[in-house]
Amino acid sequence: MNYVEDFQKWIGDLAKSPEIVVGFVAPSLLKLPFIGYHCLYKHRDNMRKICQYIVENVQQCLEEYKPDDEPSCFVHAYKQRMPNNAFLDDVNLISTCNDFFMAGQETTTTTLRWAVLYLALNQEAQEKLRREIHSVVGRDRLTRMSDKNKMIYAQATVLEVQRMANIVGGNLTHRTTRDTVVKGHKIPKDTFINGDIHYVMARDPNFVEPDSQDLADRVVAFSLGKRACAGEESISGLARVELFLGLTATIQNYRILPRVDEPIDMDPLPMNILQPRDQFIKIEKV
Numbered sequence: 234m235n236y237v238e239d240f241q242k243w244i245g246d247l248a249k250s251p252e253i254v255v256g257f258v259a260p261s262l263l264k265l266p267f268i269g270y271h272c273l274y275k276h277r278d279n280m281r282k283i284c285q286y287i288v289e290n291v292q293q294c295l296e297e298y299k300p301d302d303e304p305s306c307f308v309h310a311y312k313q314r315m316p317n318n319a320f321l322d323d324v325n326l327i328s329t330c331n332d333f334f335m336a337g338q339e340t341t342t343t344t345l346r347w348a349v350l351y352l353a354l355n356q357e358a359q360e361k362l363r364r365e366i367h368s369v370v371g372r373d374r375l376t377r378m379s380d381k382n383k384m385i386y387a388q389a390t391v392l393e394v395q396r397m398a399n400i401v402g403g404n405l406t407h408r409t410t411r412d413t414v415v416k417g418h419k420i421p422k423d424t425f426i427n428g429d430i431h432y433v434m435a436r437d438p439n440f441v442e443p444d445s446q447d448l449a450d451r452v453v454a455f456s457l458g459k460r461a462c463a464g465e466e467s468i469s470g471l472a473r474v475e476l477f478l479g480l481t482a483t484i485q486n487y488r489i490l491p492r493v494d495e496p497i498d499m500d501p502l503p504m505n506i507l508q509p510r511d512q513f514i515k516i517e518k519v
């Protein structure tokens with residue numbers, strides 16, 4: 234099984250299946266055999282097949298688990314805490330790993346793909362970024378997270394790519410669990426709510442005419458509040474680490490250029506995660 238390709242195909246199929254909204258609008262229709270299968274259950278079955286990859290990997294990893302050793306990975310650390318925490322069990326372990334894979338793999342890859350396209354279009358920014366990388370890190374080793382504080386332009390580039398690409402612009406839907414009041418607006422229990430991160434990142438006039446220092450805080454690509462992205466901070470900022478190291482390693486070593494007479498297509502595919510279209514670009518070793 235190829236997790237990356239199968240998962241990619243799965244979200245592509247979801248995007249091409251407008252009938253999936255039937256489950257939201259009229260959930261009782263999902264009980265009908267044909268309608269239920271095409272609107273929801275075939276997607277669920279495909280997702281289960283993809284999840285089998287995670288199940289096998291977790292099981293393989295657990296075979297090497299030794300309770301008294303220092304945990305060397307998330308699965309071992311989780312297993313070690315299981316006896317002292319009633320909320321932790323094997324099913325939850327697999328679900329958590331599955332969440333990390335599903336939520337973490339496509340998002341960072343897609344952001345880096347957008348970064349390549351934006352930097353191919355903006356050679357000035359790309360050169361400036363490369364100059365910073367070469368002056369702080371040099372050419373003989375890769376960037377480390379300990380370099381990050383000295384690399385302000387690289388940090389700004391990652392944030393700006395995230396803002397412009399806005400890959401989860403639709404965000405995830407949440408539901409109020411009790412009556413709530415926000416700035417005088419009453420929101421009853423059980424209301425669906427959506428943090429409109431797309432609006433914040435695409436329309437905030439501060440991004441057009443920056444006059445404040447807090448633009449970094451206004452890039453809310455990982456959403457807001459308690460249920461914001463788990464990859465942003467809680468798992469050692471995994472998403473931020475991947476974006477920073479992935480982007481700087483690429484630009485340190487390669488110049489990205491558009492191909493002659495082939496304009497770069499920045500129109501995203503209409504999917505839940507906004508992905509760029511497959512296309513060719515030119516890459517030169519620096």
Ligand code: HEM
Binds near residue numbers: 334338341459
């Ligand atoms: C560029 C990369 C990423 C972006 C833009 C991104 C964005 C998001 C967004 C917008 C949400 C919805 C938050 C909400 O419901 O308000 C989310 C949730 C989540 N993300 Fe990420 N994410 C990224 C990478 C990752 C990585 C690397 C991981 C973990 C390995 C991860 C794990 C999760 C999980 C587990 C959730 C669900 C959190 C919950 O419901 O409590 N994400 N992400």
